[in-house]
Amino acid sequence: MHLTQNLSRSIQQTPDAIATIYQGRKRSFAELGQRVAKLAGALRQVGLAAGDRVGMLALNSDWYLEYYLGTYWAGGVVNPINTRWSAAEIAYSLTDCQTRILLVDDAFAGMIEDLRRRSPELQTVIHIGDGAAPAGMLSYEALVAAADPVEDALRGGEDLAGVFYTGGTTGSPKGVMLSHRNIFVNSVAMVAEGAIQRGCTGLHAAPMFHLADGCFMNAMLASGGCHVMVPRFEPTAVLEAIQRERVSEALLVPTMIQMLVDYPELPRYDLHTLRNMLYGASPIGEGLLDRAMKTIPSAGFTQLYGMTELSPTATILTQEMHRAAGRKLGRHRSGGRAAISCEVRIVDALGKEVPRGEVGEIAVSGPGVMMGYWDKPAETAAAVRDGWMFTGDGGRMDADGYVYIVDRIKDMIVTGGENVYSAEVEGVIATHSAVASCAVIGVPNDQWGEMVHAFIVRKPGQDVTPEEIVTHCKERIASYKCPRQVSLIDAMPLSGAGKILKTALRAPFWEGRERKVA
């Protein structure tokens, strides 16, 4: 079980099929295999030893796939870097897991001087791009051209495959250690679930450093599909790529789906090849799902729920459950059911399963559960108990095993003794026609403990007052769940993965106070 195995299978079975398409550049599996074997040779030449970490700080490209596969092939461990992080955060993660070799593209080459200063471990910087390497950096293309291909080091099974830093939405970043087995089994299970079709053409528009896209990438490797990359999510680039390369599957986060379906030029593109739109990383509001299904009728929607610590998928909500029969049962509001190879339970604070229908913490076990957090045994022991990963997400499970994610445990608002799930309130606000995105948090209140507070970004050219939002909510949910205060803002603070940073929204209200979490 090594993560290069699927590449080897494709080289053996479909050597001439197109493996990668990036800005018009197409490479076959045979070519990809050659480049991966030569990149591995180059990495060993610059001093990579078995198990050494290799970082990548770059936008999406065909180089990103080569980086993952070439690092594994060389016997290294990937450390893909969140491009939204500050130099201080990146340097922290590089130093934390002693990454000595870093690949960087033109978009981030300007940060290198600062990173070198902050992270003295950093020895070798390799520049990817079509132009010449800046001073002090090696040229990726020159290295690959000069290197001899090497044999696959065949690290696999329980060997560490990658350190994936997470925690952008909370405190200090934690390096999630995943083994080859963790990621391999999870990706085969995704194909078994039908989430990735064999022979697909998949679009990488979500950032390739993140394991949400990584899940898609690894499952596509198992299914032997063609990888199309755009540098970053941008509606025109995405729509053009889908039309030009006849993309059949795409993985996006809900904020991207929203930008796409609200893009006025969308109807001008031929998107009929798109048959499966996977989404994850955060739940999707019902209003947005409605719009998305109307706007791209050829595509089915598949939700994946999970987290980096789970390699990453835990549950899957199939296309069927987004359609009429499933919607009638309310299944489209769930995160789906335990995927093949995963077990899911809703547990109380002691880890004991709660009765069906009751809210508790979502716990997951199976071959995808991480090895642990890098150099953080206490955090690991708190998160993984007896083989179960405690996700920090609150949810309930219905009689058929569908999991409804109600909130991050820490995002639940306790007001006047009642539990309010911010996600439920957000779902209601999102159905208002003037709302582009929203976030609901608890702010301190002497009388009720916490008070429900909503942040709203309006759609371009649309207006709505705080009072109208409150009225909209009162018509739909219990009064105690409705926001007491509404802030209209221009844009949401987002993490590298496109998640709304509630910590940032919450910070000014909680300065100097400690917030109790259930």
Added chain:
Amino acid sequence: MHLTQNLSRSIQQTPDAIATIYQGRKRSFAELGQRVAKLAGALRQVGLAAGDRVGMLALNSDWYLEYYLGTYWAGGVVNPINTRWSAAEIAYSLTDCQTRILLVDDAFAGMIEDLRRRSPELQTVIHIGDGAAPAGMLSYEALVAAADPVEDALRGGEDLAGVFYTGGTTGSPKGVMLSHRNIFVNSVAMVAEGAIQRGCTGLHAAPMFHLADGCFMNAMLASGGCHVMVPRFEPTAVLEAIQRERVSEALLVPTMIQMLVDYPELPRYDLHTLRNMLYGASPIGEGLLDRAMKTIPSAGFTQLYGMTELSPTATILTQEMHRAAGRKLGRHRSGGRAAISCEVRIVDALGKEVPRGEVGEIAVSGPGVMMGYWDKPAETAAAVRDGWMFTGDGGRMDADGYVYIVDRIKDMIVTGGENVYSAEVEGVIATHSAVASCAVIGVPNDQWGEMVHAFIVRKPGQDVTPEEIVTHCKERIASYKCPRQVSLIDAMPLSGAGKILKTALRAPFWEGRERKVA
């Protein structure tokens, strides 16, 4: 990764769906789960400790599935017994792996006295059946009724799951040790390959003690399907079960397919629900495949190639490759390509990959490769080298990775310095309209070293002379490949898995001589 996980998922997600159908008796996943947890409790009560082997000597039934799952649930290790073996062979295997608990049905209860005498380790015999237990045996149903359900022991991962005895066609039986991980990953990969459809109704007609059917059973558990059992392969029982229970998938060995398609009453049954007929355990002759595809037009055919030591699948030949486009390329004559999670190479005697198109030994690596043979370190070291299982099968690989199995390495005939693959000759003979089945072996000859000898079973009411068979061959293959001698016999000697026992055919010719194998 534990083999009860898929049962737990089905109990959670589809508790009321039918899990098993046996002779009109239907049980839901909730009921199956209850019975498995109680059987596990009963096994612990009779003294099962973690890792202890539990044998089963029985025809197919719903009890067989309970046995597998209940043993795993209790923390035990399965040791399913080949029902075609003699008491001496069975006793050898029971003693070899120290099986102290044995389940037996009415068909084999008569052997118990003899087995107890030959295998003193045997302590507890549990009788399965609807009637009362014979003297000296415990009643399965009484034990299950009285037992308290226990928690899943959760053995998994690298823990030993089963000892599967193999070698009925060769010398002394070897106990193939497979871990939970071995079997689990292989079965998820089968679903990922589309070999088993989600929500299927699958027929167990091949013996459930054998891992060919075990592969089907475990993949069906992963896909959450319904298991229909018939006690043993018998055309009427199979056809009636398909019609009555609307069976969608069936796994058979080629000799069974042959008996089915030659069965005169077949056209009277409604078989239109059958959409996938999986076959394996031995290659299928082209003549038989033709007849089968004509006789059951609704069904696609999927070939699985593997062996117990591989948990068991290595390659898969999809339905598409059995149809016009695939046949035009000759793909239907192959065993397919490396399945997801498997790597396949054709290697020389030193284990080095041979050029594409050349014949060598088929070697396989991946998560399915066995832990080893029970208490046979030398045989294990000879079979598994550097993570690669040397299958003993000769084959070649084409440019697209399709593997053509030419013969067992030991069944290759060397005559006058030329290699003759018995399977090739058999394929040609099988296309003769009067031939029901055939086997080709090498017999000693002073002039040529070995000489090609064919055994033929004729179809009922059909006749053919040895001379006509030789003429039929000479029109189609090189003269040196054609049989010099043809024996017309009434029936082939078969192993428990339905494989033709070439050792038995070969024995009288080689008595007192040693046959050299490449």
